[in-house]
Amino acid sequence: MKHAPDLETFMRLDREFHWITYSRVETNSLTHLIERLWNTTQPYRRVFMKLVRSGGIEVTHLEHELLLEAIKRRDSEEAESILHGHIRRTRIELDRHPEVFAHEFEKSD
Numbered sequence: 001m002k003h004a005p006d007l008e009t010f011m012r013l014d015r016e017f018h019w020i021t022y023s024r025v026e027t028n029s030l031t032h033l034i035e036r037l038w039n040t041t042q043p044y045r046r047v048f049m050k051l052v053r054s055g056g057i058e059v060t061h062l063e064h065e066l067l068l069e070a071i072k073r074r075d076s077e078e079a080e081s082i083l084h085g086h087i088r089r090t091r092i093e094l095d096r097h098p099e100v101f102a103h104e105f106e107k108s109d
Helices: 007-021 028-052 057-072 076-095 098-108
Strands: none
Touching: 007 028, 007 057, 028 057, 028 076, 057 076, 076 098
16 A cells, blocks of 8 residues: 555555455454445545545554554454554544535535
8 A cells, every 4th residue: 555656546455455354254244334334434535545645644554554463463452442543543634624524414404
């Protein structure tokens, strides 16, 4: 992902990376839930990456490396903590840009 030439390549590789981390899930219902959540939040991850592409992408790469190391050590608590922070950082950054969600409010009017 560090060497992805464009956003589309990064997004594809990011999805593959995260799906590999979920590959040991043994229940179909959990797999379906993860897939549904991933698919519904994909547009927000794309916006997040556009927002941080210029400076914050290094943190994303570091989080991925830390997650991978925790998985290699079979430290599920650490992996969960890293993933929680990874998701939280995305949410916090997106919260700084309410315009990203403006279209959702327009649909419900």
